[in-house]
Amino acid sequence: MTVGEAAGTQSLLGWNQGPGMTVGEVAGTQSLLGWNQGPGMTVGEAAGTQSFLGQNHGPGITVDFVSRRKRTSRKKMAPVVNQSELKKQRLMMIGSEQNGSVNPLNGSVNPQNGSVIQKNGSISPQKGSVDPQNGSIEGGELLKTILNVVLKERLVTGIDRRQKVVDFKLPAELESLLDLTIRREGHPLKEADSLVGDVVSHSVKTQHPYFFNQLYGGIGEEALAGAWLVEALNTNQYTFEVAPVFIVVERYVIGELISLFGWGAGDGIFAPGGSISNMYAMAVARYRQNPEVKCKGVFGMKPLVAFTSDQSHYSITKSAHWLGLGLDNVVTVPTDDQGRMTPSALKSAIARVRSEGREPFFVNATAGSTVLGAYDPLGALAEVCEEEGVWLHVDACWGGSAIVSRKHKHLLDGINRADSLSWNPHKMLGASLQCSVFLTKHKGLLHECNSARATYLFQQDKHYDASYDSGDKSVQCGRKTDAFKLWFLLKLQGLDATEAKVDQVFELSREVRSRPGFRLIAEPQCTNVCFWYVPPSLRGQEETGEWWIKVSKVAPEVKKRMVLEGSLMVGYQPLANKRLVNFFRMVLTCGGQVRTRADMDHALDEIERLGADL
Structure with a gap:
């Protein structure tokens, strides 16, 4: 026999092969790709069974993987096989394999799940423990191990404050x-x-109450559970066909956010x-x-110009570069x-x-700037943009989370007059x-702008409403199920708790x-707290130029000391x-462990302790 041959048994790849057959040849059985193949047939040939392409082919017929045309020298098609009869035949074959016959790896086959158990008791190709009763892989x-470490280290259930950040x-x-x-040979499980x-011991504990370093932090149990679930299902957010639940969830969430x-x-x-x-905008x-x-591209057009504040995120200039506008515009x-x-x-x-003969087309306002946490006056900016006929976008990636608070959503007054906005729930909100x-x-504009109409994904004659296939309005093909x-976070946590x-x-x-x-730089608008620490010395x-040079050296030195400790x-x-x-x-977010006034006092006490001798 050649590789993968076995006398009427199931191989590692799920084929049932007989003596003298080449790889993929099977007498009326099912192959790796779901074909049932007979002796002497080429890939995709089957005597009245179903092929990879869902067609029923007879002996002597091949499948062309590129053009999907039948070769001209082989034309005869076999009649369609009764599928219920085919299922009965497959069940009979499974029943005949209950004795655990030998596969090409010199081991037995578990007829329940097709796993291969070698003579030495090890599992191939997967690693796992073996149930001695039926030889199945326990798995998981x-x-x-991962879950035990997450729980032991309390990475989402409240880390010990005595632990290092x-x-x-x-x-x-x-x-x-x-x-x-x-x-x-891999690494032993x-x-x-x-x-x-x-990995855990040498990583930054962003969930620690004393982590104030970035515009994000740790996550809670609900956030982690949702993230693990989407990773386990591992699908692509481009068609309802392959991501039905995630497609309808994204449509629902976007509808709710538009209203919000x-x-x-x-x-x-x-x-x-x-x-x-922001680049989408x-x-x-x-x-x-x-x-x-x-x-036609930008050739022959007036230079298009974007406007943004001197406190805006650097992604605006990067977008101008990537889109061919140029930083000078x-x-x-x-x-x-x-x-x-x-x-x-x-x-x-x-x-x-x-x-200057250039064409204004885009204004980027900021709702919660990266450093100061500033909220631009959106209503007044909207008025200017409406008068000038210029698109108003609001970068609310950081400060947009104020929208869920009746007490603080006034910071976003006027955002309803913007043409577009961006928001990152993974920042303050803790996703x-x-x-x-x-x-x-502007409904429909995303699709008009980005559609490429790939016919192998976005067929318009599908058996369901093809408008649910959202992938063509994305610049990506592969896209995570982030919505x-x-x-999941809001569903479990609830809007009141959020x-x-x-x-x-x-x-x-x-x-x-x-x-x-x-000394505060400015009164906080968002949850950024910006300040100088001035040591006793x-x-x-008198606050001269030399004095300010000395003050400028305090923060880097204190930062070095706190990180090393x-x-x-x-x-x-x-x-x-x-x-x-x-x-x-100092940045505060909602993710992970709830902070207290004592945590704030600790942070300020620690800065004071570390900088007292400067």
């Missing part, structure tokens, strides 16, 4: 500590717990992060203003002392651009990374203002366009 041991190692040291080598343990942000109608799509969501705005750009609009875009400055900038949505009030993660969490972090963010040695001195993580940065030297930015 690795998943149990990070056990910092320099890159070279970390590379030497981790077993990074991938071996041909029985040692997986140590492997997983190494104050639009009567609209459209949207979940994207891989806020940067891509720029692409659809350009298409709406100049539809011919989709076919992104105009930075000044902000006030709170970091909010000035409407009069925007109007003047638009007029100047027009006088798992990544979870980002782009929304527009489900938000839906609102309470948002209100709580807003309240805690106001705790810094009256502490000696801590610098207090009460692992006691706290808070970010720092300068703002050159505001002439502000290095200062701390």
Whole structure:
């Protein structure tokens, strides 16, 4: 016999093969791809059985995988086989294999699940333990290991505050500590717990109450469970055919969000992060203003110009680069002392651009800027954009979560007048990374702008409503089922609890203002708290240029000390366009463990302790 041959038995790949047959030849049995093949047949040949393409082929017929045409030398088709009879035959074959006959790996076959049990008791190709009663693979041991580590380390159930936020190692040291080598024989599953343990011990505990470093944090049990479920199902969010539940969930969530942000109608799509969501906005705005750009490109057109504040996210300039607009066609609009875009400055900038022969087409407002947490005056900016006929987009990736709070949603007043917005529930709200949505009030525009009409995915003659196939309005083909993660989180947690969490972090963010040695950069608008720490040696001195140079060195040194000790993580940065030297930015999010006033006090006490001698 050749590889995979067996006398009427089932092989590793699920074929039943007889003596003298080549790979894939079977006398009236089922192959790897669901074909039933007879002796002497080529791939796809079967005597009156069903093939890969759902057709019934007779002997001497092949299937052309490229053109899917029958070869001209082989034309005769066999009659269709009665499917109920075929099922009976298959059941009879399974019954004949109950004695566990020998497969090409010199082992027995479990007729219940087709797993291969070698003579030495090991499992191939999968690794797992063997049930001695029926020889089946128990499975799931690795998943149990992961779950045990997550629970033992309390990564989602409330981490011990005495634990380090990070056990910092320099890159070279970390590379030497981790077993990074991938071996041909793999890694023993029985040692997986140590492997997983190494990953956890050397990772930053973003769920720690003392992690204030980024615009995201840990996640709760609901968020993790939803993320695990979508990964286990591992499908693509492009057609109802392969992702029916996730498609209807995304449609529902987008509809609810459109209403939540104050639009009567609209459209949207979940994207891989806020940067891509912002790029979607720029692409659809350009298409709406100049539809011919989709076919002809930007050649021969007036230069299109986008406007954004001096506090906006860097994704706006990256989008301009990727879309071929050029960085020179992104105009930075000044902000006030709170970091909010000035409407009069925007109007003047638009007029100047027009006088230069360029074409304004897009304004990016920010609802919760990255550093200061500033909310641009959306109503006033909408008025300017409506007068000028320019698309208004709101980057609400960070501060958009205020929309779920009746107490704080006023910060987003005027967002209903925008043409589009982006929002990242994986930031303040505590959904798992990544979870980002782009929304527009212009229904159908996403599809018009991005559609490529791939006929192997988006056939219009499907047996269901093809409008449920959302993939053609995406710039991606492969797309994660991220909408489900938000839906699952809110479904289990509820809107009241979500609102309470948002209100709580807003309240805690106001705790810094009256502490000696801590000077606020500006009153918090979102949950960013930006401040200088002035050590005792610098207090009460004249604030000269030299003094500010000394202050600028405090935050980097304190940050280094806190990371090396692992006691706290808070970010720092300068703002050159505001002439502000290095200062701390403490960020509060709703994800993971609930923070308390005691946690805020600890963070400030720790900064004071670490910087007292500076």
